[in-house]
Amino acid sequence: DSGVTQTPKHLITATGQRVTLRCSPRSGDLSVYWYQQSLDQGLQFLIQYYNGEERAKGNILERFSAQQFPDLHSELNLSSLELGDSALYFCASSVVGGNEQFFGPGTRLTVL
Amino acid sequence: EDQVTQSPEALRLQEGESSSLNCSYTVSGLRGLFWYRQDPGKGPEFLFTLYSAGEEKEKERLKATLTKKESFLHITAPKPEDSATYLCAVQGSNYQLIWGAGTKLIIKP
Numbered sequence: 054d055s056g057v058t059q060t061p062k063h064l065i066t067a068t069g070q071r072v073t074l075r076c077s078p079r080s081g082d083l084s085v086y087w088y089q090q091s092l093d094q095g096l097q098f099l100i101q102y103y104n105g106e107e108r109a110k111g112n113i114l115e116r117f118s119a120q121q122f123p124d125l126h127s128e129l130n131l132s133s134l135e136l137g138d139s140a141l142y143f144c145a146s147s148v149v150g151g152n153e154q155f156f157g158p159g160t161r162l163t164v165l
Numbered sequence: 166e167d168q169v170t171q172s173p174e175a176l177r178l179q180e181g182e183s184s185s186l187n188c189s190y191t192v193s194g195l196r197g198l199f200w201y202r203q204d205p206g207k208g209p210e211f212l213f214t215l216y217s218a219g220e221e222k223e224k225e226r227l228k229a230t231l232t233k234k235e236s237f238l239h240i241t242a243p244k245p246e247d248s249a250t251y252l253c254a255v256q257g258s259n260y261q262l263i264w265g266a267g268t269k270l271i272i273k274p
Contacts, residue, residue, distance in 0.1 A: 055208065095266040096209070096252070109261055143208050153199060154262065156208030 056080065057157035059144050065163045071132040074160045078125055078146030084108070085127040086145040086154055087119055096143070102127055134164045167192045167257050171265035178243055178272050186238040186251055186268045194258030198236050200229050201252040203267070209252055243272045 056079035066072055078085050087099040089112075098111035102121035113119075116134075121127045131138060141161050145154035168191045178184055190198065197216050201209035213222045215231040222229050226247060228239040238251055253265040 055210070057208075096264045098262065098264070111261075141206070145208075152197075153211050153214055155211055156201075159206070159208050161206070 055155040055157065057144060057146050057155055059142075059157035059160050061160060062158065063161050063163075065165065066134060067165055068134055068136060070134050070164075071130065072134065072162065074129040074131070074142055074144075074162075076127045076129070076144030076146075076157060078127070078144075079155055082146035082148055082155070083125065084147045084149065085121055085125070086147075087113075087127070087129050088143040088145065089140050090143060090159075091137075091140040094140075099129070131162070136164050138162065139164045167255070167263045169253055169255055169263050169265040171251075171253050171268050173268060174266070175269040176271070178240075178270070180244055180272055180274050181242050183239070183241045183243070185240070186270070188236040188238070188253030188265055189234060190236070190253075190255045190263075191234075192255045192257040192263065196256040196258065196260065198231055199254045199256070199262070200236070200238055201254070203250045203252055205250075212251075240270070243270075245272045245274050248272045 058077045060075045083104045086101045089097045099113040101109040119129045141159045143159045145156045147154045170189045172187045200212040203209040213229040218233045226241050230237045250267040250269045252267045254262040
């Protein structure tokens, strides 16, 4: 158990809908990262937050957005969902931006 | 351009048959190289961080080494429970992690 929690574990929704994924980092970690992993694909970095502020952006679509709250938990919002958005979404956290990242168990999103 | 290449894509071994996985990288200003293990449907599990050429780290049947251009993950006398995808990532001067595609390791009993 890495100490990073993610909810929900599974999410099934329809195209065009909007969903919110939630992540709580390890105690003491200030950085949160979001990744997407499609079936049999590598990890795609989406976005990083550090202590409430956006630190870096990767291959994140405009339909996707994220934020980190004062209690350091983070939410990833996915809107106008498409079939191709079906994937595992992982959150990771680290003590200081750039150190070892510890991953949560992921949220499996299925868009029908 | 920063890049990480892992080889082979997949590796099938018999239980007890030692081997190595490779992670070749190109990065400006290496700050660290990370190895992770990922089981199907699970989040990557952190294994090692290596910071400079010549550094080695061990954990049970795994040993990671680093040169200026590549890293090896040596697996000694593997067991079926070592079956997983092993991911390599490098951190350059911009602090971002560049991930490899992974090596899928299958250990047959």
